[in-house]
Amino acid sequence: MKLLVVEDDRETANYLVKGLSESGYTVDQSGDGREGLYLASSGSYDAIILDRMLPGMDGLAMLGALRAAEIGTPSLILSALGSVDDRVKGLRAGGDDYLVKPFAFSELLARVEALLRRGAAGTATTKLRIADLELDLLTRSVKRGETAIDLLPREFQLLEYLMRNAGHVVTRTMLLEHVWDYHFDPQTNVIDVHVSRLRQKIDRNFERPLIHTVRGAGYCLRAPD
Amino acid sequence: MLRRLLGQVRRLVKTHSFRLASLYFVVFAVSVLGVLVFVYWTSADFVERQTQATLDAEIAGLAEQYAQRGISGLVQIVAARSAGDRGDGMLYLVTDADGHPLAGNITGWPEGTPVAAGPVAFNVQIKVKGVTQTRPAQGALIVIPDGYRLLVARDISDAALYRERIKMTLLWSGLVALVVGLIGGAVMSRNLLRRVEQVNRTAERVMGGNLSDRVPLRGSRDEFDQLAANLNNMLDQIERLMTGMREVSDNIAHDLRTPLARLRARLELSLIKAPEDGAQTEAVRAAIDEADRLLATFNALLNIAEAESGARRSAAEPLDLAQTARAAAELYEPVAEEKGCALKLDVEPGIMIRGDRHLLSQAVANLLDNALKYGGGEVLLSAHQQDGRAALEVSDTGPGIPEEEREAVFDRFVRLEPSRSTPGNGLGLSLVRAVARLHNGTVALGDNRPGLRVRLEFAAL
Numbered sequence: 001m002k003l004l005v006v007e008d009d010r011e012t013a014n015y016l017v018k019g020l021s022e023s024g025y026t027v028d029q030s031g032d033g034r035e036g037l038y039l040a041s042s043g044s045y046d047a048i049i050l051d052r053m054l055p056g057m058d059g060l061a062m063l064g065a066l067r068a069a070e071i072g073t074p075s076l077i078l079s080a081l082g083s084v085d086d087r088v089k090g091l092r093a094g095g096d097d098y099l100v101k102p103f104a105f106s107e108l109l110a111r112v113e114a115l116l117r118r119g120a121a122g123t124a125t126t127k128l129r130i131a132d133l134e135l136d137l138l139t140r141s142v143k144r145g146e147t148a149i150d151l152l153p154r155e156f157q158l159l160e161y162l163m164r165n166a167g168h169v170v171t172r173t174m175l176l177e178h179v180w181d182y183h184f185d186p187q188t189n190v191i192d193v194h195v196s197r198l199r200q201k202i203d204r205n206f207e208r209p210l211i212h213t214v215r216g217a218g219y220c221l222r223a224p225d
Numbered sequence: 226m227l228r229r230l231l232g233q234v235r236r237l238v239k240t241h242s243f244r245l246a247s248l249y250f251v252v253f254a255v256s257v258l259g260v261l262v263f264v265y266w267t268s269a270d271f272v273e274r275q276t277q278a279t280l281d282a283e284i285a286g287l288a289e290q291y292a293q294r295g296i297s298g299l300v301q302i303v304a305a306r307s308a309g310d311r312g313d314g315m316l317y318l319v320t321d322a323d324g325h326p327l328a329g330n331i332t333g334w335p336e337g338t339p340v341a342a343g344p345v346a347f348n349v350q351i352k353v354k355g356v357t358q359t360r361p362a363q364g365a366l367i368v369i370p371d372g373y374r375l376l377v378a379r380d381i382s383d384a385a386l387y388r389e390r391i392k393m394t395l396l397w398s399g400l401v402a403l404v405v406g407l408i409g410g411a412v413m414s415r416n417l418l419r420r421v422e423q424v425n426r427t428a429e430r431v432m433g434g435n436l437s438d439r440v441p442l443r444g445s446r447d448e449f450d451q452l453a454a455n456l457n458n459m460l461d462q463i464e465r466l467m468t469g470m471r472e473v474s475d476n477i478a479h480d481l482r483t484p485l486a487r488l489r490a491r492l493e494l495s496l497i498k499a500p501e502d503g504a505q506t507e508a509v510r511a512a513i514d515e516a517d518r519l520l521a522t523f524n525a526l527l528n529i530a531e532a533e534s535g536a537r538r539s540a541a542e543p544l545d546l547a548q549t550a551r552a553a554a555e556l557y558e559p560v561a562e563e564k565g566c567a568l569k570l571d572v573e574p575g576i577m578i579r580g581d582r583h584l585l586s587q588a589v590a591n592l593l594d595n596a597l598k599y600g601g602g603e604v605l606l607s608a609h610q611q612d613g614r615a616a617l618e619v620s621d622t623g624p625g626i627p628e629e630e631r632e633a634v635f636d637r638f639v640r641l642e643p644s645r646s647t648p649g650n651g652l653g654l655s656l657v658r659a660v661a662r663l664h665n666g667t668v669a670l671g672d673n674r675p676g677l678r679v680r681l682e683f684a685a686l
Binding site: 103197215 | 489
């Protein structure tokens with residue numbers, strides 16, 4: 001997997017490159033918008049991580065030019081501007097996800113992985129299946145093995161998101177944004193309580209748990225080895 | 226209508242400026258009255274003295290004639306003086322001892338007038354332009370040896386008329402002066418009142434959180450303008466201090482956030498190749514958790530600063546407060562269950578307001594968080610619409626907050642004694658207040674007997 005990081009802040013760029021490389025990605029880096037656009041135009045990257053404020057060319061403008069050239073490489077915008085307005089602007093310019101600086105590396109990694117999957121996975125599936133857990137998007141029913149599991153609408157959405165990202169870490173912030181459409185940190189970790197409730201229904205009466213907690217990052221739903 | 230008027234009057238009577246105006250009016254009225262009474266007495270007295278002087282001169286002249294020419298001379302001169310209308314209103318009568326007139330311009334001895342030497346006052350019939358009139362007269366009776374009597378008097382009806390006129394003139398000018406004084410007092414009082422009121426209203430608005438409000442100046446450089454200017458200077462200074470203090474904490478949060486995030490990133494990267502278990506890994510993880518808590522506090526501070534600065538006003542859109550409330554309750558319902566609290570909803574459907582959905586959600590979430598964390602028991606989230614106001618309330622049946630501490634909990638980092646041990650940063654209610662103000666709404670803490678009740682109010686659409 002090949003990633004492009006367009007970030008002018010040397011310190012941030014360094015730890016992004018270091019972290020992503022250590023996580024197993026091939027990373028190219030540029031500190032300039034024009035150069036970034038030139039590199040991205042090759043279309044050889046699996047995902048682009050770009051800062052919103054860049055010398056040479058603004059991040060949003062760069063993204064706009066890229067999309068105009070019909071290059072749809074999934075991209076994550078980094079920005080110090082955190083208001084909903086800015087987020088909407090970024091996504092409208094062609095960004096696939098938006099992360100406010102400063103961010104935790106695990107958060108960035110989880111989002112990049114989600115972007116890469118989005119590019120690969122077809123959206124036409126009506127059934128998600130991980131091990132013996134099956135979620136039917138049409139009948140909105142869930143069963144594990146032969147046992148039907150009753151879920152509340154929100155629990156269904158939560159499980160759907162976890163299953164769509166199966167095998168990968170999803171952070172609490174990602175869950176809050178995608179399942180609840182909230183863009184703020186609640187004081188108490190309400191997400192933990194929701195996940196533990198879901199766990200009660202999915203994992204409690206079964207020998208091998210599917211939902212796992214990843215310390216310092218979030219949650220991961222994966223098939224037992 | 227009448228009640229409102231009465232209320233206004235009562236309010237007016239209580240003011241200092243009204244008392245000042247009343248005092249001014251009383252002093253003014255007393256002095257005007259004094260001047261008028263003085264003018265009346267002196268002018269009336271002047272007329273009296275003039276009449277008396279004329280009479281005295283006349284009597285002296287007649288006495289001289291009598292001394293020189295005897296009774297016949299007196300009769301002669303009286304007859305001469307009585308002949309024709311001289312227009313000076315002098316009246317004469319000389320009679321014998323029985324009262325039969327010998328000479329004079331009075332037809333007979335006036336009725337009811339005693340025969341005794343000294344001053345007399347009587348009414349006399351006088352023909353003026355062919356019409357007989359009764360006129361008051363005043364004069365003196367002199368009893369001459371041998372029983373003759375001489376009556377010298379003066380028609381004082383003109384003097385009485387003059388006096389009457391003075392009285393009326395003074396009365397009217399007095400009344401006019403009093404009315405002018407009353408209006409002047411009222412105007413003065415109202416002007417004074419209005420300027421004091423301006424200062425009061427500004428002070429109230431400033432205390433209500435609008436720190437940039439100032440007392441308007443008139444440019445007249447009078448005492449009130451000076452007072453207003455001084456107050457404004459004082460407010461400027463307070464505002465500078467407050468924003469300075471806030472900026473310091475916001476800047477610290479802003480400037481420390483980035484290095485802290487880098488520190489966290491370095492810790493995270495160090496974990497990538499570290500063994501899953503082990504004392505060192507555990508220590509790094511604990512450090513990451515600590516950094517997360519700090520970052521959360523900084524983010525909360527910056528959120529509040531952003532809401533307070535009004536920078537997010539543009540994100541306002543029509544939204545359903547009922548839906549926001551229900552969504553927040555849904556988010557917190559499992560938390561309530563886990564804590565063994567009953568979370569109840571009483572939400573009227575369709576309460577439209579203009580607002581920032583994310584900020585309002587966060588404010589409601591903070592209130593629920595607080596109610597579950599510090600309150601407990603039965604937590605009720607209600608939202609209603611009445612008289613163009615949208616109100617959202619979160620109440621619990623926990624220990625509540627003593628009345629004297631209710632204002633303080635809105636300040637940043639304020640945590641009350643019993644809750645210090647529970648995790649939290651003391652910023653939750655600060656954000657709620659900032660969000661309420663951003664939406665031109667209010668937030669108030671009340672007693673739920675037992676427990677706390679927090680009420681948010683906005684203008685409904």
